[in-house]
Amino acid sequence: MDNIVFLILRRMRRPLLTLVLVYSISILGLVLIPGQDAQGNPWHMDFFHAFYFVSFMSTTIGFGEIPYEFTDVQRAWVTVCIYLSVVAWLYAIGTILTLLQDKTFQHAIKERRFAQRIRNLGESFYILCGYGETGRELALALTERGQHVVVVDLNEDKINLLKLQNLRDFVPALHANARTPRHLLEAGLKHPQCAGIVALTNSNDVNLKIAITAKLLNPHVTVICRADSHDVEANMASFGTDYIIDPFDTFAKYLSTALQTPGLYLLQRWLTAKPGTLLPDPVYPPTHGHWIIGGYGRFGKAVFKRLNKEDISISVMEATPEKTGEPRQGVVKGVGTEEDTLIEADIQHAVGIVAGTDNDANNLSIVMTAQAMTNKLFVIARQNYRENDTLFQAVHADMVMHPSAIVAEKIRVLLATPMLYEFMSLAAYQEEDWACALISRIAGLVDHRVPMIQEFDFTESKHCAIDEALEHGKVVRLGDVMRDPGNRGRSLNCIALLRISRNSRELLPDEDTELLAGDKLLFCGTRHAFSTMEWILCHGPTLEYVLTGEDKPRSWIWRKLAQRSKK
């Protein structure tokens, strides 16, 4: 049976027992005590009348003495009964009210409602464990794309915050510990529509536990985890976690992309940034000269490893090298917030500085001190907390590394536009010129705003028109579906980035490419272009028009008339 029913029954046992006892004593007393009828004959109340009298006595005192007026002995007994029964009723009602206000009880009810709601979900959804900064950004991005999200977080305030947020889709949320498998099951881990689970809590252990639980209980589900240490990463990878995201390594990889191929890095930022925001400016980190890294923690080590591969000399500043370890070349001891340490690290000849401690105030201080001592420094600052956004904008760092934002962005791309993720991995093998050419095409497409990314899957039922046309053997070229149905001569404002067709992948497919049934296409472009393209793919006559330039008659009569006029 259910938890809640048991909780109520267990709590109500004592009050109900008290009530029954009080009732039975009162009734028995009334039946045993002799009374008088209207003529003064001795008379005994029977059980029926006694029960009737006691029932209304305790709830509405002052109903009158029935069926005959009471004797003094009876009145004395009834006085006792009144006090007994009123107290018993107060006790019973009080217990029920306390139970209703009880945290455990309320939580049990909420949990049950949540589980019920998840069971009834009919569309695929993702489970987000941890609703911190990363979780919030991810939930926003996924709901904007019409995907469903379920949230589990340990902190009740965060769940309340979610309720206040104005997300496009209703997001069921449970305030519970995601460590416990039961809560993950309630969140729909074994639900047939569960597409993936994302572990974003601030504890590596909890993320690990979530990944294990998910892989054991539902091996088909995609598991994405955040991990801040290499040990945990290796552990997660050992049992087949699908994606493990380490913000520090990810950023270090971005940095080395930016060092080697700035164009490719810019392309990646343009395509993965939030659509509608201003296009980010290109960055050109200096590839020769002297760099200073402040802080040799997880972030400092990741950056050091990448920079070391370039033609760059590095000095590392670290306040507690005995704790963090040190590179072979040794460290300059100190945080880097004071001039002495910076001078010792050879700030005069430096071209770049990385402020990478886990303290935002220190990072800002390192950047400001360094900027005061020498200009023309390339500045990379690590931002640990979202609330310091304005401060980091104010110091004009060239690159800001914010772990939550990096993780959120990467997972957003993975879940919302998995083809873009694939595109980026393929693009990594391309030349710098290729990237620059694509960048200038995108710049011509949109007006200083980040373009929208859209995937089209021809197997989806809503794209029935194109599917039907291809089944019937019609030749549809990529350029055709990119035509403006208002004016066939014009193209829609979009660029085809990737075509996946029967396991073959084509980067930047040509407009003459013939499309096949079951193709998947990835575009970037404007919102208007995609709503139009959606229409072309799902509406037969429009597709016919962009293919042939003819508006064919649709009804039987017009077809006949058209045939006759042709003759």
Add this chain to the structure above:
Amino acid sequence: MNPEKVVFGFFIVLSLTLNFGFFVGEIDDPVHHNVYELFAVLIVNIIATLLKFGDRSQLGAVLLSTSLVAVLQLVAASVLWMWVEHISSTGLTPSAMASIVSLSGGAMLANIISVVLLVIETVMLRR
């Protein structure tokens, strides 16, 4: 020794004995069946039922259901008694008495099952 078990055992056995006391005698003779005894059976049975509230074990749930059956039967008997004496004003006729006693007989059967289950549980524990 579990005090919960002792208390429940006491009440369920008491309800069976009282029930038996009410049940024995000529089935249609009101003299053989005391109204106070019926009242006592009903109250003791309700208490026994309440004691099983919130018991999550399998046997506890079965015990709850058997004592609920007994309570239902006894309530039916009491209501019938009330009906013939006060509402239909036929008085406690032999036929009415017979149906009241047979209802309580049904309750006794349920109580017997409860006691048997209790004995089984006790034997299985072996502690």
